[in-house]
Amino acid sequence: MSEILVVVDHIGGAVRKTTAELLTCARRLGEPSAVYFGAEDGLIPGQLARYGATKVYVLDDDAYRDCLVAPKAEALAHLVATRRPAAVLIPSTLEGKEVAARLSIKTDSGLVTDASDIVRGEDGAVETAKPVFGGAFTTTVSITKGTPIVTLKPNSLTPPENAGATVPIEVETVDVAVSDAAKAARIIRRESRADLGRPDLAHASIVVSGGRGTGGDFDAVEAFADCLGAAVGASRAAVDAGWYPHALQVGQTGVTVTPQLYVASGISGAIQHIAGMRSSRTVVAVNKDPDAPIFGLADFGVVGDLTSVLVQATTEIDSRRASGA
Template identity: 60%
Template sequence: MSEVLVVIDHVDGEVKKPTYELLTIARRLGEPSAVFFGAADKADGAVEKVKAYGAEKVYVIDDAELKGYLVAPKAEALQQLVSQLVEKSVAPSAILFSSTFEGKEIAARLAIKIESGLITDAVDVEAGEGGEPVTTQSVFAGSYTVTATVTKGTPIITVKPNSAAPEETAGAGTVEAFTPTISEAARSTQIIASQPRQATGRPELTEAAIVVSGGRGTGGNFEPIEKFADSLGAAVGASRAAVDSGWMPHSYQVGQTGKTVSPQLYVASGISGAIQHRAGMQTSKTIVAVNKDNEAPIFELVDFGVVGDLHSVLPAATEEITKRKA
């Protein structure tokens, strides 16, 4: 069975949930092998975690020579790893990334380097009749759902978070160290300063299983949105109108010019449902809208709709949820 490479998304060895989803998808296509970029002393914890989700091998690449630069060194390292596997006649049948900004850029650079096809932002991946990966994507602002396959080289696929339910299964987790040789060209752009994002205590917007978003109907008061989100353990999002009004930072924006989310539950509060916003959330598994305008376009999309003022509906819902959790 051919290897399927999964690039681990982590922070200091703390593996993020989308990686477990990718490993689950990889098992549909072949034998999952994970690729870890990071400090050698952080690798052991990550190895144990991905091993629990079926990783048969873990290629550990010490990032001492890679960090401090943008994504070019990682793409070069992956190119060399793939080349080594090809030389051993064990070429991977697919390479999977999480659809983050970094993941998509590394995937694109790698596709050029190994002359392979690339599919981004898949919401599902299954094995075709010949075992080839067949992806499902939502395209043209969500107007169409398409299936696609890569017809040249090793399929490189980036997958949106929450596209699969992580399934635990024991893997061998055999560790193989890999040391790439990074060119000077790949080091041509260096990071000279970085600042960690301020923690909110809420899950990352693009990875959250539940997202509660607010729009123009909040009137700039996001307190009901945030309290309701916290009662559900959800992330907070915002529409373009709310961001353009200066009520929330752009990092919270969900939509065609913001972030694309695909949670299990999406609650749109005070959001009209313009196509710009719908493009960023309509692949959510269950959609609930709260809006006092019963003719708002958002109601055409939802699974459940509440016609009412969010400033009354959400506090009441928050109180009931808190009561039931007690």
């Protein structure tokens, strides 16, 4: 069966859900092999085998940690040239998309970024679902040139648990002589994002977002989120106004979320915002305008001032918790 390379998205060896999604797609195309950039002692192969990886290539070199994306693109081009995989699947992170673009140039191959699904088409080509126009349409795009390269948006599918191989996973260390040119841009400092004690937005099961309707005051949004153990998101209008960091923007040019519950407060429901949260299980909207487009998508809507509504909801939830109700 043809080999499919999957670039592992991990933090210090802890594999993120995106990798499980990519491995699930890879199994539809052939035999998944994981590509792990990092020290082998941090790798837990079982995390990859559980979702179908039969092999893992470990690439451990200071260049992958200390430089920007070029060394990873070079290493992947080496794997494409020597292993001749049938496709390369990469997470749609900012880094992943730049690595993919460089790999596409190096291998003269077709690339689709921000796909929401990957399958084998009837003609045998790698076929992707690619949302366009802010998610209003989904196009079907086949890659017919070179080694197909696809980046998959996080939270595109629910990977089945324990669907993978039960045989031991093969681990192979790969040494690539990274060129000096690829090491030209070096990372000189890293700063961790402040830990706000809230769940990661992309993976949270409850998200409470605020928009321009907050007027820049996110206190009620944050208090409501904290009483639910939720992540906080923001619309682009709130981010552009400097009220909230871009890393927490939900939408077409921000994070895609698929929580069980999404609460949109003071958000009108522009198509570019909906593109990042339309797959939420239940949507609650709080807006003072009864004609706001967000109510067209919401399962439950409250017409009113968001501060008043969220503060009342927070107080009620807190008091029920306190009384054990």
